[in-house]
Amino acid sequence: MPKLLPIVEFLEHGIKKPIWDCHMCGQCVLHSTGMTCPMTCPKTLRNGPCGGVRENGHCEVKPEMRCVWVKAYERKESLPLPQSWRDHYNDLRPPVNNQLKGTSSWINLITKRDQVTPAGWIVESPVQENLRAKE
Amino acid sequence: MDRRKPRAGESASEGVSNFPSRLAERFSTSERVFTIEFPSIDGGHLSDLKSRVDDLLPWFDAANATDSPAAHAHASNVAIAIALQQFGLEPILQVVCRDKNRIAIQSDIMGAALHGVRNIELLTGDDVIAGDEPEARRVFDVDSAQAIKIAATLKEGRYLSGRKFSDAPDLFIGAVENAAAPPLEYRAERVSKKVSAGARFFQLQICFHGDRLEKFVSAVNSNHPTLPLLPTVVLVKGARALKFMNENVAGIDIPAEIIAQVERSSDPKEAAYQLARAQAEHALSLPGVRGIHFTDFCHDGSLVRLMRDIGVTPRSAGKN
Numbered sequence: 001m002p003k004l005l006p007i008v009e010f011l012e013h014g015i016k017k018p019i020w021d022c023h024m025c026g027q028c029v030l031h032s033t034g035m036t037c038p039m040t041c042p043k044t045l046r047n048g049p050c051g052g053v054r055e056n057g058h059c060e061v062k063p064e065m066r067c068v069w070v071k072a073y074e075r076k077e078s079l080p081l082p083q084s085w086r087d088h089y090n091d092l093r094p095p096v097n098n099q100l101k102g103t104s105s106w107i108n109l110i111t112k113r114d115q116v117t118p119a120g121w122i123v124e125s126p127v128q129e130n131l132r133a134k135e
Numbered sequence: 136m137d138r139r140k141p142r143a144g145e146s147a148s149e150g151v152s153n154f155p156s157r158l159a160e161r162f163s164t165s166e167r168v169f170t171i172e173f174p175s176i177d178g179g180h181l182s183d184l185k186s187r188v189d190d191l192l193p194w195f196d197a198a199n200a201t202d203s204p205a206a207h208a209h210a211s212n213v214a215i216a217i218a219l220q221q222f223g224l225e226p227i228l229q230v231v232c233r234d235k236n237r238i239a240i241q242s243d244i245m246g247a248a249l250h251g252v253r254n255i256e257l258l259t260g261d262d263v264i265a266g267d268e269p270e271a272r273r274v275f276d277v278d279s280a281q282a283i284k285i286a287a288t289l290k291e292g293r294y295l296s297g298r299k300f301s302d303a304p305d306l307f308i309g310a311v312e313n314a315a316a317p318p319l320e321y322r323a324e325r326v327s328k329k330v331s332a333g334a335r336f337f338q339l340q341i342c343f344h345g346d347r348l349e350k351f352v353s354a355v356n357s358n359h360p361t362l363p364l365l366p367t368v369v370l371v372k373g374a375r376a377l378k379f380m381n382e383n384v385a386g387i388d389i390p391a392e393i394i395a396q397v398e399r400s401s402d403p404k405e406a407a408y409q410l411a412r413a414q415a416e417h418a419l420s421l422p423g424v425r426g427i428h429f430t431d432f433c434h435d436g437s438l439v440r441l442m443r444d445i446g447v448t449p450r451s452a453g454k455n
């Protein structure tokens with residue numbers, strides 16, 4: 001396996017870079033963001049658009065680029081994606097593990113390394129959270 | 136931790152570190168709540184700050200201690216929040232994700248909490264290109280929803296790493312949303328995400344599209360009927376300021392008719408004032424809107440005039 005690692009990383013980057021401008025964060029969430037990579041947002045936001053989106057839907061930082069999250073919101077509906085993927089669009093995504101940068105998200109998915117969050121990051125089930133929010 | 140008696144500006148508790156936020160208490164009444172953007176401080180002395188606080192005290196329930204707004208360096212968010220706290224004006228500590236990683240964000244919150252600051256508002260932050268040092272490195276280690284969750288974690292007595300501590304501060308966590316920026320249909324859902332992360336009040340970005348505000352507020356209110364919303368109303372001197380905002384402040388779009396209306400008026404300054412007044416009145420008429428957050432670029436008494444015009448009476452000194 002260790003020998004395979006660089007090959008898989010090379011392969012993943014080779015495929016995902018041209019299609020999604022993949023930044024190899026190592027914890028891929030493309031399926032839940034309408035196949036739009038949030039790491040291409042200049043602020044690397046993982047949980048939706050900032051408040052600076054321009055009237056024409058373009059990015060605050062790069063006026064020539066459409067906001068990644070505007071694109072994601074449209075594409076999650078327009079692309080033929082499984083409903084279960086769309087349902088995850090508004091999930092609270094945990095902070096990026098910067099130690100995984102450059103590693104293969106495919107391997108991290110298999111080893112479940114991409115699901116490890118900091119010990120203090122305790123997310124209750126959405127139902128419980130909603131109940132608490134309504135208190 | 137802190138066991139001193141609370142000061143005048145703090146809640147009447149037994150002096151333990153986990154007394155609640157006075158702002159939260161205000162929201163639990165049926166009264167309207169008014170907050171103000173405390174002006175950024177570039178230099179000077181604490182005494183200058185005190186006189187500004189004294190002017191605001193009779194009118195406002197809390198003031199935002201901003202975190203290098205528009206990506207310009209100023210006296211720090213935490214220092215201002217502590218000063219406001221000491222002078223008896225309830226601070227809302229803003230923390231933005233632009234300049235600090237997750238470690239520094241937690242340190243800001245805990246440092247301020249040590250001094251009795253309870254209201255913490257987490258924002259993405261304007262990009263560095265909005266400021267006078269566009270060559271700075273942008274951090275954005277976490278985003279606003281994650282930062283909210285991190286604050287909620289601290290409220291439960293542990294750091295993000297899982298490291299526990301005692302006497303956790305009873306934080307009142309807030310967030311910001313822009314009702315008028317694309318994707319419009321998503322903005323209310325984003326509020327729900329932030330609520331599930333731990334946000335318990337919202338200040339809304341300045342908004343010149345009354346229809347968008349209305350739609351957004353009604354969607355949020357039907358999902359979260361008790362969630363306090365404070366739309367922002369900005370006081371400016373005339374059409375020039377509106378044009379500037381429209382062109383230079385990301386996420387604020389001002390319809391051309393509104394600018395023209397102010398510009399063509401025989402008294403543009405008065406027209407700008409009436410615009411703000413109408414916005415405040417409209418916002419206050421919406422369900423879920425608990426009050427207004429003000430940003431004052433006039434500094435000429437218009438703010439007090441506006442407060443009176445919307446029916447607010449000043450509190451007598453010392454009775455906050």
Ligand code: SF4
Binds near residue numbers: 044062
């Ligand atoms: S406008 Fe969109 S792409 Fe640009 S920084 Fe904000 S969220 Fe990211």
